[in-house]
Each structure stands twice: as C-alpha cells, then as structure tokens.
Amino acid sequence: MKLIVFIILIFSVGCLKQSEPVFSEKLIYIYPTLDSVYDVELLNDTLYVANGELGIKAFKIKNDEKMVLDSIYEGRVFSEEENIIDLELSQVSGILFALDKFHYTTARYTQSLFDDAFGGMVIQSTCYNYQSKSTIFVDEVNPQILTLNRKIDQFDESNRSTSIGKTIVLNEIYYLDKDCSQEIIIGLNYGLTDLDFYNGRLYISNPNKDIPSIQVYNINEGTFSLAFEDTLSVIPNTISAYEKTYVVGLDNKAGCYIALFDINGNKVGKFDLADGFTIRHIHHSNNLLVLSTGYGGVLVYDWDGESMPTPRAMISSGYAYSALVYDNNKIIVGTKNGIEIYEI
C-alpha cells in the first residue's frame, strides 16, 4: 500500500511549471462564422457582412469598455442557395446591394432586415448568371449601380465576355431591374476583376483580353468613352479610385500601385507598394489605406490620398478578404473564419 502511495506521489508531482502568458491585447474581438466573411460594409455603427452561403449578417458595434459586435440580423437576402461575396451600400437610399458569387445581385433596404413591418418585395435580376462585382453609380433615393455581368455564349462556351450593366433601383418596388440592365460597355475581358465609379469616371481592372490593364472611362451625357488605358505586367485583382489617384491591387504577390493624376485627370506618376503581397481588397478612410492580402493578413498605411503612403501596421490576421477602418484606430477584418477586430 505504501509503495502504491509512493508511486502516486511521484506521478502527481512534477517540476515543470507553465509560463506566464504574454499578450498585447491588440486583437480585441473575434466573431467566428461558419462560412468566410468576404466583404464588410459600415454604415454609422452598423456593420454589414457578406457571409457566403450563410447570406448576410448585420451587427451593431458596441464600443463601451470593451468592443463587441451585437448581432441584429443574420440570414438569407433572397434565396436558399445564395453565396454572397460582395456588398455595396447606398448611403442615401439605405439600400444594400448583395452580390451572389454565381447568380444574381439583389437589393434590399437595410431597414427591411430589422423591421418586418417595413415590407416591400425583394426581387432579383435574372439578366446574367455572374455578377460578382458592382459599384454605386448614382447614390440617390433611387440609386443606380454599375455591375459587371459575365456572359458565356450558350452555343459556344469559348465565347465569353463581360459587359458593364447599369441598373436603376426603383424606390417603390425595391428590386433590381428584372428585365436586364442597360449595357453601357460590352465586349470586355471575361476575366475582368473589378470596377469602381468615382467623380464621374469609371475605373475597370483587367478589361483587356490581350494584356493586363486598367481602363478609365469618362462619362459624357450618359455615354462612356475610354479616357486611357494603363497597361500592367500582372493581372490586377481590384481597383479603388479617389480624388487624385487610383489604387490597384495586383495578383501574384506583386503588391499594389497608386497612380497619380494631374489637375486635368491625366496620369502623371505612380507609387509601388507592398511588394510580395497579393492584394485582394483596398479600403481608404480616416487617412488610412488598408490592404487585405489573403494569407498575408492586412497592411495599414498612413495616407493622405495623394502622397506616398507610409507603413503604419502589419496585422497577422486570418486569411483576409476585406477590411475597413472603424473609430480611427480599429481595423475590422473579414476573414476566412469570421470577423476579427484589431487595434493599431
């Protein structure tokens, strides 16, 4: 018996002690999700999230002693088989555009997510089968959006192209134009990756079938005309335009570059940034430029919108699809495994 006690004593006592944990508390919040968070949009203190096959989620951001996301909506936007990968928010009308990976764009008043009495139909467009990106064209009570519509010829699958369609959302019935949007530019590259409309100009990434490039279109009396084409050596993944510049996120770990305009809108120079990273999403606000780089996490630069950006913080997040700035020093990141919030 004594021998047994002796043996038990030996096994219950060890020399090794655990170390004191070391942490900086810069990762301030995690909200796990079953599908990826592909895109995030912010309207005041409400965060909207494109959550793939789970539809969309909306959160009220509570930022008292400790920052938390208070879920106020989660569910489908329109159908049971949707896969929401991109959101656009019309600030004036309060309409949320949700883009499905393989099907349609849907539009919903944000208020209808939280208020069943708000009512209103939500009708999807049936024009094209692939509308993965869009940009707000006119942000009014009846907003207009431009959407890239990828098309495959039903008789010849090799005949593929992308067009840019314009849709006016009629306020009374809450739907995207059901009978096909008006095509404003046709015959573009099927591998077109992104578009952005800013200050009367439309910026399109990878529209040329023959060479990676950026095309910039001017609008004149409703007609889009090519202003110039900026050719590249690497396929651009995403583009974001600002007052005096546009920022292009490149594929294949080629980083991004910022093109500068002169007073007449001509390209006069460029900066190269973030070499070694593949850029998936670009965001600029609060004088911060935020680049989401997939496995590379998130890169944050101080940027006034026209000078050379200066590095501010590198965030080792989960696989980062998109990110935005909240409250000047917090970065909300949409990742493969949910939402992560960091303080910089």
Place this chain on the structure above:
Amino acid sequence: MFKFIISLIFSFSLTYSVTIVNRFKVPVYVSISTSIGYDENFLRLSPSDLISANKFPSMISDSKSTNSMVNRNNIGLEYGPYLFKDHETRVKLNLSRNLYQSLSKKSYNKYSLSIAQHLGPFEWLKLSYSLLPELYLREYVDKDNPVYDSSESLSDFDSSTVGELYTSSFFSTEVMRIQYSHPIPFHKSYYSLSYSKQKQYYNGEFTEFDLDINDFKVGIYLRHIPHVKISANVSKSVADNVTFQEGSVSTQTKDRGFEQSRMWASVIVDERYIPFFDELGMSTSFDKRAFSSNLITDPLHKGRSHSDRKTSLWVKKQISNKLIAKFSGSYRSRTTTSIEEFVEGLKSFNKYDFFIKFTYNSNFNIYY
C-alpha cells in the same frame, strides 16, 4: 517520502546478513558517448517553408541553413545497490547535450533518471523521469501579439516584414513513466505495460499550446530466436490542451488537444547474420494523430490529422572491450491532412539524418 524510502530499505536489510553500508558499496557503471551526424531538415520545415526559409532566414531565426551538423554527447551512470536478496535494483542517470552547428539556439540538454526494481525472472518495475528544459522549435507569429507597428525607418512593407512578427517558440517537456514487464512463455521473452504522463509547456508567447499528455503502451520483446531480437509496441496518447479557453483570445480560438496512436517495431540480428559488424538493426514506426478541435476559429487544428512514419537502420561494431561504434541513419516523413490546404502545406515534412556514434563503457569502484 525520504523517510518512507529509508524505512523500506531498513526493513529489508534486517532480513539479510549483509550490512546496510555494504549493500551500497557497489561499482558505478559509466557510459560516455559522443556522436556526430547530419540532420537534413533539423527544424522540420515543410517543402513550402523550406522555400520561404531560404528566402527569409528570419523565420528560422537567421539560421545558417535548413540542415545542420549535429553533435550529441551523453554521459550515463548506472548504480545497482544491493537492496533485496536475489533482486537487482538499478538506478540510472543520464545527461545529454545536443549541439546544432547551424543554429546554436536549437541546442538542448536532456536529463533523465530511472529506478528499476527486479521482481522476478524478466519481471521488472521501472519508474523513470526525464526533463528537457528548453527545446527551440522555430519562429512563429504570436497570435496574441498579431500587430507589428511600423518603425519610422521602414519605407514600405514587403514580404520580409513579416519577420518582425515572428517570435521564437520554445517548449519544455517532462515525462514521468511507470513500466511493468513480465515474462511470457517463450525463452527470455517478455511483455511490458507502461503509463506515462508528459507535460509539454511553451514559452509565454505560446502558452495556448500547452499540453498534458497521457500515454498508455503495451510492448512485446521476443528473445527466443537465437541471434535475433524482435520488439514491438503499440501506444495510445491523449493530449489535453490545458490552457484551452483560459482567457486570452488565442486560447479561446484554438484547441491543440489530440489523440494519437503509435506502432513501433524493431528487428536486431547479431554477427551471425552480418559480416564484420556485431549488430544490425532496423526499426520502423507509424504514428497517426487526430486533432480534436472543432472550433470554426481554429483552421490550424480543426479537421487536421498527421501520419508520421519513421524508419531507422543501424550497425554496431565492438572496437575494443570498452569501445563501441554505431552507424545509424533514419528517414522520417509526416503527411498532414486538413480541411485547410495551407495547413497541409505548413505541417507536412520529410527529413533524413545519419550519425556515427562512439560509446565508451567503464566502471569505477571507489569502495574496494
């Protein structure tokens, strides 16, 4: 506890005629060994990590290379006080020092102590303890310190900047084992049962990976075939992530617990079957580890499993009465499967090593 041991020894000593003092006056056997060898992938880097490490040495702590010459030195002392009539008692102490030429940080010490008590023919009870105070793994990003605030001198981020987020990862490990062996109806053959408890604790930046591991093992040792030794064991381990959900964000979002099954076998033949050498041996092992995490925030462990295979081959030559030379080589391959492709690329690796080892055996007898 000390009183208990003394009283136990004293009570047995009354039974026999040899005095207590004389029972402890026995020789101490010494075994000193040194080996030198080459480890082709001493940080166990995956193929994709090997490419990154060559490009960004900061992820392997500026190691000169991903391979290394290795020097292992060991001193073992064995002491067998005569405590019980017709029953041997063996106390063994081992101290070892392993040095890596490419990265001094990887060098480590290991200490072990065992007490084995003979109970009957091929029947032993053995208690052992080993401590490895600090073993360097490699550089990892500490997820509790995930933000690198850029310094003013930095002109831009590039893929090497991620080195600023890396922190050295070390762990200490302690193993306590109890083993019982008993003969089986084959000449000189026996089986063994053992249970061990292992603590595997990391440095402060990585405490979210701290483990307590319980291991159960059954082994069989066949010695009835002349000139051939066959050994095999199977074991089952259950690892509990003791810091899981303990407070920090990383402990909330990761669970490193796992279950592991292991099979090991070896065959050794003596000089009758091989020319020149005195012993030829081969061993092989197969480990299957399944991580238990089902957290959606834990892509590193959720749905992940390892298959780990290792094969070793060696020959021994008695150079003189006291000096033995051993040449050995091994190949290890770990394949990771995961629902996340990046985890498979991160945790799979292959490596080989070979060593030459010289062991000098002697004894000193200070009593007579």
